[in-house]
Amino acid sequence: MMSRTDALDPGWKPLARPDLVIRSLGREWVLFDPSRKRLHLLDLSGALVWSCCTGEHDVLGIERELRRAFGDQVEHTARVRDVLADFMGAHLLEG
Numbered sequence: 409m410m411s412r413t414d415a416l417d418p419g420w421k422p423l424a425r426p427d428l429v430i431r432s433l434g435r436e437w438v439l440f441d442p443s444r445k446r447l448h449l450l451d452l453s454g455a456l457v458w459s460c461c462t463g464e465h466d467v468l469g470i471e472r473e474l475r476r477a478f479g480d481q482v483e484h485t486a487r488v489r490d491v492l493a494d495f496m497g498a499h500l501l502e503g
Contacts, residue, residue: 416467416489423463423502457491
């Protein structure tokens with residue numbers, strides 16, 4: 409059985425919707441979607457994934473960025489595809 413993250417093309421370059429607002433709240437980040445009037449709480453790794461959703465980084469590049477930021481902390485880098493799938497499911501990305 410294929411998971412929702414298996415369907416992500418490693419060459420896909422996610423692009424964040426330009427109308428969303430992100431703010432730091434201590435050790436967490438809040439992403440506000442004004443069109444849906446929803447808040448999304450992100451941890452540091454989720455916020456870093458979000459910051460890479462510029463349309464310039466592909467999935468593999470985002471994973472490299474997290475490895476660069478967190479070293480061998482697998483729990484952060486292993487979550488990249490899950491976080492991107494969550495962003496897609498919440499309609500936070502263009503396309």
